[in-house]
Amino acid sequence: MTQSPFSPGVTAGRLDDAALRENFSDLHPALDAHEALVAADRCYFCHDAPCVTACPTDIDIPLFIRQIATGTPDAAAKTILSQNIMGGMCARVCPTETLCEEVCVREVAEGKPVLIGQLQRYATDHLQGQGIHPFSRAAVTGKTVAVVGAGPAGLSCAHRLAVLGHDVTVFDAQPKPGGLNEYGIAAYKTPEGFAQAEVDWLMQVGGITLTHDTALGTDVTLEQLSAQYDAVFLGMGLGGVNALGVEGGDKAGVLDAVDFIADLRQAGDLTALPVGRDVVVIGGGMTAVDAAVQSKLLGALNVTLAYRRGRDRMNASVFEQDLASSKGVRIMTHVVPKAVHGNGSVREIEFEYVNDEMSGTGQTVRVAADQVLRAIGQTLEGDGLPALERGKIAVTGAGRTSVDGVWAGGDCATGGDDLTVTAVAEGRDAAMDIHEALTGAAQ
Structure with missing residues (x-):
């Protein structure tokens, strides 16, 4: 020793x-094709399904499970990823037992829910394992957005903005992107370099530039970013x-x-x-x-x-x-x-x-x-930030802060409950609000 x-x-x-x-x-070994079909067959495909309401990213869970059951896992993956671009990671780390699976009709009736998280992983792994990126960019808008933090909130925001045609620069204090997914989650939940593989896959959409080893307040200020870019999203998490x-x-x-x-x-x-x-x-x-x-x-x-x-x-x-x-x-x-x-x-x-x-x-x-x-x-670290509330950046609506042109989401903001899936949802929703603010076009 x-x-x-x-x-x-x-x-x-x-x-x-x-x-x-x-x-x-791997804490939860992946389902094979037969196991996925058996698991999908247990779903009742409920109308007004409670699992959808319980999902912070509003994934149409009965639809993607039906798509798996009918032998189209790549279509299932697109259903998932259209709402949650980090659906592969969330399938591994999301506390499904207290969210979608807790309210599953099978759980309520039998004490054994449909394996929603594992089915989500099966579908997203099937697609991403082929290197397929099912989204393409809209026409370039000419608008630029700075995203601070390459964690779940920042990457989700950046991807949605890129799909909508904006050019995005992501600034992160670490040498590698991923944030909590790369640095803060137990290794047995995401073995074999999955966090970086997911980032690499996400970046295939284009229109996103990653800038590493750049911390807000040390290497760049919010004032500088606001002057240089049309909008700013803060998703740097909690550093202290x-x-x-x-x-x-x-x-x-x-x-x-x-x-x-x-x-x-x-x-x-x-x-x-x-x-x-x-x-x-x-x-x-x-x-x-x-x-x-x-x-x-x-x-x-x-x-x-x-x-x-x-x-x-x-x-x-x-x-x-x-x-x-x-x-x-x-x-x-x-x-x-x-x-x-x-x-x-x-x-x-x-x-x-x-x-x-x-x-x-x-x-x-x-x-x-x-x-x-x-x-x-x-705790939140940084100088020159928008107004704080309970030690986090105060936000209203889809992540709007006290500073015009600045949005925030994820763990650094007051909007949600410190979960990867919530951070993804907040980044996505902020991106939609930023798009509308920059173009006047609601999606």
């Missing part, structure tokens, strides 16, 4: 390459992470969960990625679960996920919570961090038990830890 310089006990190579390949294989705010919170071994996940996603060799023996993840959302599960898959002996409220209040879905438990993650609830103990590096983290009203009980517990991962919320 290779000793990590960050904290004693945090080492690389806890598992060999074969074990890591198995651990980080909340601090623990407790004694010892700056000790070696206390890290941001988003950085841990990003490092894992970009690692060429997982055997070289350090992980602790005793890992504690603080938080109750999807990022917390992704960090906890991947710590266990990297070979951590003990992984604890600590959350301040009950499991019913966790932002992570029940499916994600059960996944964590199935991988050996211990979930502690009604605890808040009080102090991080250790001589320079973390050795223990002290929690206080709290009640449902978040009042302390006076009872504390210490948990062994050589690595602590913070997943307690992210």
